[in-house]
Amino acid sequence: MTVPYADRIADAVLEKFADYRNRFQTITAAAQLRFEKADWHAIQRASAARIDLYEANTEAAVEAIVEQLGEVVYDATLWHDVKRRYAQKILARNDPELAETFYNSIYLKVLKYGTLDDAHMFIRSDYEGRVIATGDRLCRTYDLGRGLVALLGQVLDDFAFDIPWENRRRDIRNLARFARRHLPPAPETGVSASVEIIRSRFFRNKGAYIVGRINLGERRVPFVLPVLNNGQGAVYVDTLIVAENDVSVIFSFTRSYFMVDVNSPSEFVGFLHSLIPMKSKAELYSSIGLYKQGKAEFYRSFLDQLDQSDDQFVIAPGTRGMVMTVFTLPSFPVVFKLIKDRFSSSKNITRDLVKDRYRLVKRHDRVGRMADTQEFTNFLFPRERFSPELIEELQQVAASSIQLDDDVITIKHLWTERRMTPLNLYIDDALARKDEEAVFHAINEYGKAIKQLAAANIFAGDMLFKNFGVTRHKRVVFYDYDEIMYLTDCKFRRIPEPLYPEQEMSGEPWYSIGVNDVFPEEFSILTACNPLVRRIFNELHGDLLDVTFWQDMQEQVRHGEIVDVFPYRKIQRFPRV
Known part of the structure; x- marks a missing residue:
């Protein structure tokens, strides 16, 4: 009896997955039109809607499967066969x-986090380390031997939009000048030289991005060519990024x-x-909107790290939080954050x-200016890898x-x-080293982070230095969200x-x-x-200490x-003259 039910459940899950993918791709496909119309608010709405799509579709899928097949879906022993049948059904897909x-x-929603093993779930993917090639050409390829200006003109023609270039000749001139100054010289005769560009344009916020690489013999130079809309029905090349x-x-x-x-993810x-290559595949899946796949890839890399290391999880460096407790594995560039049972009295x-x-x-x-996160439920850790101090802290x-x-x-x-x-900690270290340039850069980045968040309609709330981090690129990023x-x-x-x-001398406000009052002077x-x-x-x-800045930003x-x-x-931006 189990096989027919297993087959039906596998069919139902696959049907719901196909529906989710169609919806995801429909939202994505309209990105170029939104960009060409300069409909920035529609871009933001579409971005949020696409993020919501996964959770909404999986919830609806579970309800539909339970309604269609009944209580049998709660039989955990059945899902071993479900997984096996499902794995066979997705073999021909380009996104298995x-x-x-x-x-x-x-599975996790139906079984409420039942048996977590490879017999019932895809803890390890059948496709790890494999590339699913569809036969479609991912990239356009150009021969560098035809001449730089001709190549650039062909690229702008091939990646033209449905609205014109603002000044195609100027953009080609800017690109050619940049290439001659900043790119390696053409290789010697007989050495292969080409340019590969992903056929699909990347859209985000107010920008469109053309992404590829220059192949000079054994050397590979990545590049991104940002394109902007001038708001008057035309587009232009804003710069070329090659580092x-x-x-x-x-x-x-x-x-x-x-x-x-994305045809084949x-x-x-x-x-x-x-x-x-310094970007993990987990981060890259997330960067193109497949954040649930990014989460799955992250978890597998975490399992690999446990196998390849022997260090212990410890309390993360920094000031202890009043709402969250944070720990890390020193050999793994990630922190794990969980909510405390009781908050400081100052946290309402x-x-x-x-x-x-x-x-x-x-x-x-x-x-x-804000770090992305992945949310997990019932995350399992080997107890032997936790330091005694960390276990005591968590308890x-x-x-x-x-x-x-x-x-x-x-x-x-x-x-x-x-x-x-x-x-x-970064500022304390710079001060101890008497590195005024590092202090200057950090404080400048800190202020810019607050202002850019405000322009995006986010007030950080608790703006103490301890709630911001410095990335490996020396950018300052906000990461403590309990008061935003x-x-x-x-x-x-x-x-x-x-x-x-007497009022001014009092320790209490006069x-x-x-609830939502903010006094910038106190900053x-x-x-x-x-x-x-x-x-x-x-x-x-x-100006962050002046109420006028904040009120003007609110009006904006x-x-x-x-x-x-x-x-x-x-x-880095090109001149538009």
């Missing part, structure tokens, strides 16, 4: 690894996901990985509110979220996030003058404070740690303005 992950989601670190920043975990047409991600929030705020960040434009502050067994520690709910250097809120929900006020001296306490830090902050970002957001925040420096 995504199909496996969708199946895992359905591997700069290309990596464009695919950063602090950015919104790209909208890009494994082949697509494999090519991207060849361009920026709940567990559910913390979860909502992390999900808000997932759906919001992160403008390169003291988050006992309701952990289950200790002889060999395994189960954490019922957590987030993973890329590990960064806490900004307070929409900027437009804040009420920015000046501190009223005291009526008499004025009323509403001066953030830089009280050091005279140099305060001086640099006041010189660069003293309320009027629907979406600021230009691009993943490269202004100095």
Whole structure:
């Protein structure tokens, strides 16, 4: 009796997966039209809708499968056959690894985290390390021997939009000048030289991106060519990015996901990985909107790291949080964050509110200043790898979220996030080394992060240095989300003058404070740690202490303005003359 039921369940899961993929691709396919129309608000809505799509579809799929097949779906022993039949049915697909992950989601929702093993789930993918080639050509290929200007003209023609280039001749001239100054010279005769460009354009926020690589014999040079809409019915080339670190920043975990047409995900991600090998495949899957696959790939890399290392999980460096406790595996560049059982008395929030705020960040434009996270339920760790200090910490502050067994520690709910250097530790180290340039850069980045978040309608709330991190590219990123809120929900006020001296000398405020009231003058306490830090902050970002800055920014957001925040420096942009 089990085989017919197993076959029907496998068919039902695959049908729901195909529906999800069609919906995902439909939203993605409209990205070019939204870009050409300069409909930036529609782009933001589409981005959030596509993120919501996975959870909505898996929930609906479970309801439909239970309604269609009845209580039999709760029989855990049946799912061994379901998995086997499902694996056979997805063999011909060009996205089988995504199909496996969708199946895992359905299994976990139906069985409420039942038996977690490879007999019932795809803990390890049948397609790990494999590239699913479809026969379609992923890239356009160009011969460098035809001449630089002719090649650039052909590229702009091949990747033209349905609206014209603002000034095609100028763009070719800018690109040619840049290439001659910054790219390696053409190889000697007899050495192969070509350019490969992914056929699909990448769309995100106000930009479209053409992505590829230059092949010079054995050398590979990645590049990204950003294209912008001038708001008047034409497009132009904004710059050319060729440094591997700069290309990596464009695919950063602090950015919104790209909208890009992907036929074979494994082949697509494999090519991207060849361009920026320092990026994990998990991050690259997420960067193109397949964040659930990114989560699956992350978990497999985590299992591999456990097998290949012997260090212990420890409490993460930095100031202990009042809402979250954070630990890490030193050999793995990730932190694990879980909610404490009790919060500091100064934190007027709940567990559910913390979860909502992390999900808000997932759906919001992160403008390169907020770290992406992955949310997990019932995450299993080998107990022997936990330091005694960490186990004691978890038992003291988050006992309701952990289950200790002889060999395994189960954490019922957590987030993973890329590990960064806490900004307070970074600044302390720079001050100790008397590296004023590093302090200047960090404080400047800190202020820019706050301003760019505000322009994206995010008020960070608790803006202490300890809640920001420094990436390996020396960018400052916000990563503590329990107090964030929409900027437009804040009420920015000046501190009223005291009526008499005793009020000013009092340790308590002499004025009323509403729930969403914010007093920018109080932000001066953030830089009280050091005279140099305060001086640099006041010189660069003293306007953050003025209520007028915040009120003006609120008006800008309320009027629907979406600021230009691009993943490269202004100095890299081409002239438009």
